[in-house]
Amino acid sequence: MVKILIALMLGSVALFASSGAAEGGTDIIPRTINFLIFAGILWYLLAEPIKGYFVGRTQGIADELDKIQVKLRESKEAKEAAMQKVEEAKKFSEEIKVTAEKENKILVEKIALQCTDHYEEGGIVMEELIAKRYVKALVSVLDKKALNGAAGIFSSLASEFNDSKFREIINNPDVSNTVKEEILLAGVKSAKSAIIDNMIKLLVEKKRLNIIPAISHELKQEMSRMAKSYTGQVLSNSDVDSKTLAGLSKDLGKKLDAKITLEFKKTDFDGIKVEVEDLGVEINFSRTRLNTQLVEHILKAI
Secondary structure (H helix, E strand, C coil), rough: CCCHHHHHHHHHHHHHHHHHHHCCCCCCCHHHHHHHHHHHHHHHHHHHHHHHHHHHHHHHHHHHHHHHHHHHHHHHHHHHHHHHHHHEEEHHHEEEEEEEEHHHHHHHHHHHHHHCCEEEECCCEEEHHHHHHHHHHHHHCCCHHHHHHHHHHHHHHHHHHCCCCHHHHHHHCCCHHHHHHHHHHHCCCHCCCCCCCCHHHHHCCCCCHHHHHHHHHHHHHHHHHHHHEEEEEEEEECCCCCHHHHHCCCCCCCHHHHHEEEEEECCCCCCEEEEHHHEEEEEEEEEHHHHHHHHHHHHHHC
């Protein structure tokens, strides 16, 4: 129906324009009327779609702006949450640091407490007994892995005492404790252990640096006890081949319920002596004693 009305209006406009021209007059007024009618028809036809387009476009832009605002809020909230977590992490880190310092202080005090007693016999400080106290303190605060690392560190330090110049520095009263401490701390730096560092400081403070080799020895023994693995020596003035050593190690290990590794050392001992120092084991077979026992046995049999 709308299309029919529009067609009639367009037709009447055309007729009106043509009649004006036929009368010989100017056609400006008919043309203006035609234009206005045409514009009205276009407005009638296109107003709603155009309006709908711009309304939809406006709404789309508004929706996009809303989405951007939502994302900005979410980003801001995420940033605030991240900052809060960072602050919490910093606070937690500080708490861990404080706790670690407190624990370290407690451990050092524990070590110091266990190592304050002096053991003397005839006026001579028993280094071995003092070393045992230090090692006992280390065993109480270190796990097996850390203890093994400490054994290696103290073994390296103990080997330095074989150098006469090093001993002169350590025993020289004119060398300050600060210098001695710096030298020894440099030697244990690779361990990265506050407990070992503090033990070195304690040894310097107590003037017990000379027991470091004894501490190394006791640590080695402790590690052997924990692993049930020991080394020993076979002493003799006669050669002992590797097969015999392996057999002795195996048989002795079965008797002692441990892993025994024996090494041969040629001496002037007339016979065979087996020593496992860490277990306090010493077995010897002297040819002289065997000959004496054989003679006694023969005399008894006569």
